[in-house]
Amino acid sequence: MSGPLTLALLALTLSSPASSRSACRFQIPPHDQVARVARFVAHRCDWASVATISTHKPVVGQPFSNVFSVSDGPHGTSTGVPYLYLTRMEVSVQDLQVNPQASMSMSLAQTDYCRQQGFDPQSPLCAHIILSGSVLEVNGTEADFAKKSLFTRHPEMIDWPTDHNWFFAKFNITQVWVLDYFGGVKTVSPDDYFQADPHRRHSSCSKHLARLLHICLTNILIREHLLYSTTQNWCFLLKTRS
Ligand SMILES: *[C@@H]1O[C@H](CO)[C@@H](O)[C@H](O)[C@H]1NC(C)=O
Numbered sequence: 001m002s003g004p005l006t007l008a009l010l011a012l013t014l015s016s017p018a019s020s021r022s023a024c025r026f027q028i029p030p031h032d033q034v035a036r037v038a039r040f041v042a043h044r045c046d047w048a049s050v051a052t053i054s055t056h057k058p059v060v061g062q063p064f065s066n067v068f069s070v071s072d073g074p075h076g077t078s079t080g081v082p083y084l085y086l087t088r089m090e091v092s093v094q095d096l097q098v099n100p101q102a103s104m105s106m107s108l109a110q111t112d113y114c115r116q117q118g119f120d121p122q123s124p125l126c127a128h129i130i131l132s133g134s135v136l137e138v139n140g141t142e143a144d145f146a147k148k149s150l151f152t153r154h155p156e157m158i159d160w161p162t163d164h165n166w167f168f169a170k171f172n173i174t175q176v177w178v179l180d181y182f183g184g185v186k187t188v189s190p191d192d193y194f195q196a197d198p199h200r201r202h203s204s205c206s207k208h209l210a211r212l213l214h215i216c217l218t219n220i221l222i223r224e225h226l227l228y229s230t231t232q233n234w235c236f237l238l239k240t241r242s
């Protein structure tokens with residue numbers, strides 16, 4: 001391999017240009033693969049809005065929406081089950097002790113995605129999901145997994161006051177509602193939701209990088225000392241000799 005070519009390859013792999021990095025990291029599944037979109041949203045979000053039926057005056061019997069930190073697994077290990085770290089001192093958890101039924105919603109508006117794409121949070125293009133079900137305490141190995149899932153993504157939980165008697169819980173999903181495109185809400189059964197793969201296949205990411213490499217190499221015009229790409233996002237000006 002000639003000197004300039006080696007340098008160009010090196011530059012491409014080491015520099016990890018922003019465009020390819022984000023394309024590989026954040027690829028929402030196609031909108032018609034609704035179950036995969038739902039799993040993608042559930043894995044990307046670190047918190048959720050949870051609505052309970054209130055037991056507190058003056059709104060007894062009315063919906064009561066609150067914010068909770070969630071995790072469906074450490075980054076890259078999605079289970080689809082939103083885990084929670086709760087204390088019975090908490091207002092909504094007191095509702096759940098009377099009636100565990102709840103609704104949880106998560107949106108890509110909670111990530112950079114919608115702002116970057118110019119999608120309003122209420123637009124269906126800014127994919128969001130609503131889960132119906134109930135909040136159940138978990139024990140044993142499932143609690144161990146919940147702890148790992150939550151504490152890796154919410155490290156400050158480790159230091160939350162022990163006298164609050166924290167316990168681990170999961171949102172037990174009975175129905176998934178997805179808004180990810182025009183035409184109204186779509187529903188996904190728990191079975192389809194749990195079977196779906198939230199991640200893009202790796203090949204799609206390597207294909208993307210291979211395409212970038214090809215574009216770079218075909219754009220490297222050799223003036224004697226410079227490697228120059230017309231698509232400067234991806235390759236950049238590189239001086240090979242002074
Ligand atoms: C988990 O353990 C707690 C306390 O040991 C117990 O009260 C609760 O019923 C258990 N929950 C399940 C789902 O087994």
Ligand SMILES: *[C@@H]1O[C@H](CO)[C@@H](O)[C@H](O)[C@H]1NC(C)=O
Nearest residue numbers: 133134136172173174190191
């Ligand atoms: C948990 O969800 C499943 C469906 O995924 C449902 O069949 C089951 O009844 C739920 N359990 C409770 C205790 O609500």
